Amino acid sequence: KQEVTQIPAALSVPEGENLVLNCSFTDSAIYNLQWFRQDPGKGLTSLLLIQSSQREQTSGRLNASLDKSSGRSTLYIAASQPGDSATYLCAVRPRDSNYQLIWGAGTKLIIKP
Amino acid sequence: GAVVSQHPSRVICKSGTSVKIECRSLDFQATTMFWYRQFPKKSLMLMATSNEGSKATYEQGVEKDKFLINHASLTLSTLTVTSAHPEDSSFYICSAPWAGNTEAFFGQGTRLTVV
Numbered sequence: 001k002q003e004v005t006q007i008p009a010a011l012s013v014p015e016g017e018n019l020v021l022n023c024s025f026t027d028s029a030i031y032n033l034q035w036f037r038q039d040p041g042k043g044l045t046s047l048l049l050i051q052s053s054q055r056e057q058t059s060g061r062l063n064a065s066l067d068k069s070s071g072r073s074t075l076y077i078a079a080s081q082p083g084d085s086a087t088y089l090c091a092v093r094p095r096d097s098n099y100q101l102i103w104g105a106g107t108k109l110i111i112k113p
Numbered sequence: 114g115a116v117v118s119q120h121p122s123r124v125i126c127k128s129g130t131s132v133k134i135e136c137r138s139l140d141f142q143a144t145t146m147f148w149y150r151q152f153p154k155k156s157l158m159l160m161a162t163s164n165e166g167s168k169a170t171y172e173q174g175v176e177k178d179k180f181l182i183n184h185a186s187l188t189l190s191t192l193t194v195t196s197a198h199p200e201d202s203s204f205y206i207c208s209a210p211w212a213g214n215t216e217a218f219f220g221q222g223t224r225l226t227v228v
Contacts (some may be wrong), residue, residue, distance in 0.1 A: 004156070034216060043206060043221035085157070090156070099210035099217045100147060103156040 002027045002082045014112050015082055021075040021107045023090035028068045031093040036063050037074050038087045038106070047088075048075070052095075064095050104111035116140055117209050126227055127157055128177025134192045134223045136207035142187035143209035147217065148180075150203040160205075163190040197227040 003026045013019055023033070035047045048064040050073070056065040063076040077084055087108045091101040094111045116139040126132050136146055143163045149157040161182050162170040169182035179201075181193040190209075194201050206222040 009154070032216070036219075038220070041123075041204075041224055043122075045218065046219070049216050052197045054148045091157075098145065099208075100159055100162070101157075101208075101217065102151075103158075105154065 002030075002092060002102045004088060004090060004092055004102050004104040006088075006107050008107060009105065010108040010110075012110040012112060013080060015080060017080050018076065018078050019080055019109075020074045021077070021088050021090075021109070023070045023073040023104055025073075025074070025092050025102075026073055027094065030068065031094040031095050031097070032102070033064075033066055033073050033090060033092045035062075035073075036089040036091065038089060040086075044089070077109075081110045082113050085109055117143075117207065117218045117220045119207055119223055121223060122228070123224045128227055129196055129221055131193055132197055132225060133196045134194075134205055134207075134225075136190045136192070136209070136220050138188045138209045138211075138218075141209075143190075143211070144187060146159050146184060146190040146207055146209045148182060148190075148192050149208070151206065151222075156221070157206065161191075165190075169209055192211045193223065197225075199227045201225065202227045 005024045032051045034049045036044045050066040061078040066073045087106040089106045091103045120135045145154040148160045148165040151157045160175045163182045163184040165184045165194045184190040206216040207220045
């Protein structure tokens, strides 16, 4: 059974720092992995989607990597800003699923001004 | 990208009443939609898969009679929380895959508070 773990559960860093959020999954048979952002009381914003055949994806200050063989993904945020404060969720789509996603519990990120 | 609209975004209801949450695909047809529930500081958990024109498929442990799902058209799925209790208070979110695309799209979520 696929399980997704995100470490740390919470992270607080000063503005301007580069940081890395981690996501691990137990079964490498995935179709893709996706990173989302969730603001308090709000819905989900898709940040980056990495197909199983890809190693990384970049969007602005965000870079997500995928190492399927080791069951790991990282989300790198460069030059963090207070507006980056949110909960970041990763989710994998198992290869045999019908678009269903398996979710991590998220990392709550606070960027201090 | 495709748009999925979920309504309402927030609802407060009294114990014992029922609440209906709507999930619409605005610019594409969705034969399948997914309903997730998020507990505080926990992962999103799949509750059920909504299938247009047929019965929903519920995950283990989800009460079918409590969480009624109807997928009456190719653009609308509804989740009705019946006889709501405070423990049903949670964040509910729907998603719909778009045929030909590799990702599913999400609604904005509904924060349900039962008092």
